[in-house]
Amino acid sequence: MRLNFIIILLCIIQPAFAQKVIKVGAKHFNEGYILSEMMALLLEDDGFVVERKFNLGGTSVCFEALKNGEIDMYPEYSGTISAEILKENTTLTLHEIRQLLASKYHLEISEPLGFNNTYALLVKPEIAQQYQLKNISDLRKYPNLKGGFSYEFLKRQDGWAKLAAFYHLKQNPVGLEHGLAYKAIKNNQIDFTDAYSTDGEIIQEKLMLLTDDLRFFPSYHAVAFYAPQTEKAVKQSVEKLCGIINETEMQALNAQVLFEKKSFKEIARHFLIKKNLLKHAHNKSNNTWQEIVEHSFVHLQLTFFSLLLAILVAIPLGIFLYRFQSLLKPTLYLIGIMQTIPSIALLALMIPFLGIGLVPAIVALIIYAILPILRNTIVGLYSVDPQLKKVATAIGLNDYKRLVLIELPLAIPMIITGIRTAAVINVGTATLAAFIGAGGLGEFIVTGLALNNTNLILQGAIPSAILAIFLELCFELIERLLVSEHLRQKIIR
Template sequence: MMCRYIFPLWLVCNSIAIPAYAQDKPIRVGAKHFNEGYILSEMIALILEDGGYTVERKFNLGGTAVSFEALRTEAIDVYPEYTGTLAMEILKQDRSLTMGQIQEMLQEKFKLAISEPYGFNNTYALVMTKAMANKLQMNAISDLVNYPQLKAGISYEFLERNDGWKHLAAHYHLHQEPVGLEHGLAYQALREQTIHITDAYSTDGEIARYDLKVLDDDEHFFPEYKAVSFYRASLPAKAKSLLAKLTGTITDTAMQRMNAQALFNHKSHREIAQQFLIAAKLINNSPIDARNDWQVLQKAGVHIKLTLLALIAAIVVALPLGIYLYRYAWLAKAVLYITGILQTIPSIALLALMIPLAGIGMMPAVIALFLYALLPILRNTMIGLFTVDPMLKKVAVAMGMNTRNRLRYVEIPLAMPMILAGIRTAAVINIGTATLAAFIGAGGLGEYIVTGLALNNTSMILTGAMPAALLAIVFELVFEAIELIVIPKHLRQKIG
């Protein structure tokens, strides 16, 4: 009998132990959730595919911390990164490093490597409208010292980075108190004058489009941010050679133009990358992928799968646990405190914490959603059982029912309206939270929302948000139907 379990386990362990890339093993390409990251990651993917590799795209990853953790834990194999970010954010250096130093430290500390630069320098910058800059006669970051009243809206990642706002403000002695904004939305706030300053990437397409002024980094705070391929050292030599094709091929102007095409011409990131690579003769002239009209339904299917897997797992765990705690009430408070603490962890933080444990993709997302679903199901199960009329419990005892029969025939049926309400609440919470699973490559409708935020594209955001809202309504209707079947009429009237 034991062989039935040991042999499959041996096969799994044996497959994990193979370090080399098999011929048909896909290379997993990651992408940070911003416009340029998508384009560069598509270039990496297309070059590898042109070279004969199968590629899995793990896009819409969170910022640097999530993407790097995914690479470090082997959840992805390569993604585009910047030398300044590598030096200051990943290697935690307070000075600029040469390419050789970065290579050496990455290999020594993480067994990771980088390619030669693509050619352009996408440095951080502070921008404001030219009208405001001309009015205040501002040309450089140091000029901000004279205008502490100006409102700054800064992207969340830039607020906390070693090369971000805190250290920049200390270096330049700035006194503005910034608010955190999603990078794509900051430009809209700038145009509407709800903020006066924001951080930018120097190759952002919005800079020219919105006629913005890039303030000169006159005290040279920012290091160079040369784009490179950041990959595992164990990547096949052929794959590294293919990625080297990008060396020195992209200028600052070309990158800014490609970013603008995605933002304002509404071209797909794959189409933009493919057209550039074909024009530069880096890949063969293959047809551009046609738009998949069924894509929304496919992503909705993934969204439903994430929600249901987590919900079913939570029911299987929380329902019997709630019944157990009802019988052993002295444990109840401690368990509820623990599940309550899980509920207070911010969704993005919990998803990021899952990466070292389960990598990226569907598994960590399901685990995180499962943890969020525990509290409402567990709490409602216990409350439903504890609030059953004591007189009815006494009647059941007087009728000679033992503990198990009382639970089965009296207490659980009477508690069922409350139990179903908890499951229903957990389902709706999971549908909303599952949109954030896109940040760790789990897919679903959140991909539209994340990409739409990066492009400041309201239509794309609604493409993800509206079906998610519709799914929540569908789940509500499904649970209403279940209540009609499961709950006796007199109890439905009582809770109605």
């Protein structure tokens, strides 16, 4: 009896002593991954339990996650905080940034990590020589030069729109993934692009940075950005990084990821050991196959739960609309409109309400899965032969019994087809959940895009395709079990 009491008491008090998990975020680009990995390794070296929330879509996604306590920290830049988060039109000092963050959001930043990763425009040396380009203002003379910029730079407060107005530039650039822009400029598909001054490709590809001769861009000092609940001991652990990384070192670290094909963790660990910042230098090697299996399991969870919940919503709704036909068209129009919202936009819109992770990802996937299941449920019920309905009524079946015994069984093949379609859609759409920290196979694809690494992209794309085929086979088996042979043949014809 006493032993049972002790066990129960331990179960009650254990959560109070459980170590808090520190969630470290990272924006979707190489440098963000490396810096976040350094923070995570320093925390783990000091005994903290760390959860990595990498591949977050961009500044707005990371900031909302930080503000809402979904992550505890991530690396950010002073110029970005000033222009994008605080929406200031003038360049702020670090002291002013700290004051405004504290008063508006109760957030904090560390001292600078040591380097200034400012925005820049770059061109190939041949283009610079051909058009005599040295400064950004020189672009005024050549409005026909093709520009290609990262999507974030095109929309930022300190991005292309204000830069073009400031320098009176007339070019009309296209949007590109940041990592792919370097490939495009190398292949002469574009003439100039935006860059971070510490990008590893600059030296490797021998590209030329145009001088910001009118000083449009502010300083972008790298800092650690903390959530309100972050403890002092956690900050002290991370702030070992302050002042130890210069621009040349950061550029070299970025180049190692791109051209030596090293992992972010390997590069971060080696740098910290070199700077004598790690007490424990052991390195756990990553098993690629184990990672693929783990990510596939998360991907399957996302797909399964969202599909199950969509079925529980769409089929009863389809039956209801079949019975109350006046609501049919308005409901289908509304759900159809929701279906047209781009996946990444829908995920981003949910962050202020649902945060990041599995919940907003599953909600978004439910929205995309509802329409095909709902439409097929309604079409299946309407496709039942009217003569059969009359016969059912004539033999005394009421509406409920007619629905359960006649209409739904005959509509099942069409309903299952809708569920199969929704399942395949969800397997593909779930890859975008990586942008809000939900994990899954999309993490490989997103990271591979940032690195322009085809092998990494395939690590996510191939299992995702296999998963879609697996689900197709599962539904084929379900159809064989639930649908009589003559109805299956009718569907095939």
